Amino acid sequence: MKNAEKKRVLREMLFARRFEERCYEAYVERNIGGFLHLYPGEEACAFGVLEAAQPGHDYVITSYRDHVHAIKSGSDPRRVMAELFAKETGVSKGRGGSMHIFDVANRFMGGYALVGGPFPLAAGIAKGIQMQGGDEICICFLGDAANNQGTFHESLNMAALWNLPVLYVCENNLYGIGTRIDRSTAVIDQYKRVSGYNIPSAQEDGQDFDLVYKAASKAVKHVRSGKGPYFLELMTYRYRGHSMSDSNAYRAKKEERMWSGRDPLIILRDRLIEAGELTKEEFKDMDTEILDEIEDEVIRFATDSPEPPVSEVEQFVLAENDPWVRGGVK
Amino acid sequence: MAEIMYWEAIRRAHDEEMANDPMVIAMGEDIGVVGGTYKATTGLYDKYGEDRVIDTPISENGYTGLGIGASFLGVRPIIEIMSVNFAWLAMDQIFNTAAKVRYMSGGQLEAPVVIRSPGGTAHQLGSQHSARMEKVFMGIAGLRVVTPSNPRQAYGLLKSAVRCNDPVFINEHELMYNMKGAVPDAEYFHPLEGSEVARQGRDVTLFGYNISVHWCLQAAEQLSKDHGIEAEVIDLYTLSPLDREGIRNSVSKTHRAVIVEEAEPAVGVGAEVMAIINEECFFELDAAPLRVSALNIPIPYNHALEKAALPNAGDVVEAVRKMFGV
Structure with missing residues (x-):
């Protein structure tokens, strides 16, 4: 990837960071309700993988920490924020919320709130791709703690058995809510756990965009070429608690400082500065521009949008006027 | 109007719907090579092949979720859960995904899966093979629940369920697969709503x-x-x-x-x-x-x-x- 391209990625990653930080504020301001799970610290994972894939063409599915994956898949950030603000203009029409961002037009197949739930759904999407005969792949992003669900093993087994075009990306941020991985999981290296299913796998530094991009390029190529599933583990860290209701008291300050010293944005920024592609001033201007954009466009759009009409509360439960309900009678 | 058995009626519905639409698939434990514990998919493996008549591992939540995910892309899976007792293991995907995805996506996604399973109590199968779970399924918004009492309904309900865009749970009965009854010779779609x-x-x-x-x-x-x-x-x-x-x-x-x-x-x-x-x-x-x-x-x-x-x-x-x- 050329440096000019990386500069574009850096801007997108910075936008994602500022977007999530603004979500935090909006939550405190009570414009966002429910549970809110934020992504700062982990940006190189979604960006490195999706830069190596074809968002909008490939299918993406993930957990409840889903805003950034949707935006990188092509969702309009204004409509993602409107969803968080519970507005009719939101990607899921205000019915989903933070944990259920859906944007099927961009093949973002949703955020799901049951830990490990998307594993089999991703295999199923891959089965659909296989039946249609296209060259798309399905990319499933989940955290390390999801790997202790039965769906992890069941889905890896079926994906390997039926040679399904699915790339499982494990964003290993070392914690399942407040429980550190070594206290919940017998095998710490997640990429080793898939060897029991004959699935090729790799572990990579999830803070370095270049490394993620390189590892993901190899993974995507493998899956797209019809060789079946692949598992990519990315070592990363979330700066905030699991969700807004998490006091985040269980992590040592020393550990947090170590990881903030490995910030994915700073690593990429400094590399581009060193290469002469970017100056510190440019980066600062970029940041100001993004903050303005988020305030003037994203937040304004979400604020000004209408809420869904209460009269439509029963819409979307079942298909409307499905003739087969009446035995095929129109 | 021929008199056929309940299992034959279910098999006929599978066969016709699979012939009609290449996106219709059947999945479940022992449904392929063996033809199904209650014979409901007999012969379909040879006719439609292993990619469409899929013998699954014993992973109820996993293969049910896989069927649901495939349905997002227009695949129309008929999922057989060998005994309704095993459906407890698939509840996460049935309730949390299939029944809710249309709503929580604001109408963007739907899960047109059919899940068939013998409910009811047979003879001396003991506590863990005798559950009657219809009450559990019928309490879930976003899921249709039908239960055929004869071969005509078993045939026509499955036909309509495959084509309907909602997830449909079909509660069959272990003691009824060999029941005989008249089924129309012509193609027949039973309404999914009514009595x-x-x-x-x-x-x-x-x-x-x-x-x-x-x-x-x-x-x-x-x-x-x-x-x-x-x-x-x-x-x-x-x-x-x-x-x-x-x-x-x-x-x-x-x-x-x-x-x-x-x-x-x-x-x-x-x-x-x-x-x-x-x-x-x-x-x-x-x-x-x-x-x-x-x-x-x-x-x-x-x-x-x-x-x-x-x-x-x-x-x-x-x-x-x-x-x-x-």
Whole structure:
């Protein structure tokens, strides 16, 4: 990837960071309700993988920490924020919320709130791709703690058995809510756990965009070429608690400082500065521009949008006027 | 109109729908090479191949979720869960994904999967193979629940369920796969919503579904013979949404109701139908409705205990006699 391209990625990653930080504020301001799970610290994972894939063409599915994956898949950030603000203009029409961002037009197949739930759904999407005969792949992003669900093993087994075009990306941020991985999981290296299913796998530094991009390029190529599933583990860290209701008291300050010293944005920024592609001033201007954009466009759009009409509360439960309900009678 | 068995009717529906649409697939444990524990997919593996008639690993939540994910892309899976007892393991994907995805995506995604499973209690299969789970499924918004009482319904309901864009759970019965009945020779789609009058009557309505329709019909004959009581039997082949109009019409005619369910009474079909009667036609009633249900216990292995746990036609007769004081 050329440096000019990386500069574009850096801007997108910075936008994602500022977007999530603004979500935090909006939550405190009570414009966002429910549970809110934020992504700062982990940006190189979604960006490195999706830069190596074809968002909008490939299918993406993930957990409840889903805003950034949707935006990188092509969702309009204004409509993602409107969803968080519970507005009719939101990607899921205000019915989903933070944990259920859906944007099927961009093949973002949703955020799901049951830990490990998307594993089999991703295999199923891959089965659909296989039946249609296209060259798309399905990319499933989940955290390390999801790997202790039965769906992890069941889905890896079926994906390997039926040679399904699915790339499982494990964003290993070392914690399942407040429980550190070594206290919940017998095998710490997640990429080793898939060897029991004959699935090729790799572990990579999830803070370095270049490394993620390189590892993901190899993974995507493998899956797209019809060789079946692949598992990519990315070592990363979330700066905030699991969700807004998490006091985040269980992590040592020393550990947090170590990881903030490995910030994915700073690593990429400094590399581009060193290469002469970017100056510190440019980066600062970029940041100001993004903050303005988020305030003037994203937040304004979400604020000004209408809420869904209460009269439509029963819409979307079942298909409307499905003739087969009446035995095929129109 | 040919007389065929319940399993043959299900097999015919599979075959026709798979021939009609290459995106229709069948999945489940032992449904391919073996042809299904109850033969419902016999011969389809050879006809449509292993990519469309899929022998799954014993991973109920996993393969059900896989079917649901495939349905997002237009695949129309017919998922067989070998015994409804195993469906507990797939509840996460059925309830949390299939039933809710249309709503929580604001109408962008739908999960047109069919999940078929034999419910009911067979003979001496013990506590963990004798669950009746229809009450669990019918309490979930976003999921349709139907339950065929004869081969015609088994055929026509599956045909409609495959084409419907909602997830549909079909509650079959282990003891009914070898039941014979007339099925139209021409292609037939049974409505997914409604109820049928299985026997006309004027004195009392017996509500049944699936196997209990047959207990109701037997009881009705005996009541007619012994007491001159003419019972109407309503076949509630749709458990979700229940047919409020059909319930109201029959009770408004007979003014008495007995609901017969194979399951335990708590939070069940009987309770729900009674609530609908209260809401729809309370002042039409000449007597308090009764329900005939199983005992609220895990199903025992011993034959005599098992028999004591479950309702039968005699219990239905007793309930009606009690209601009429005869």
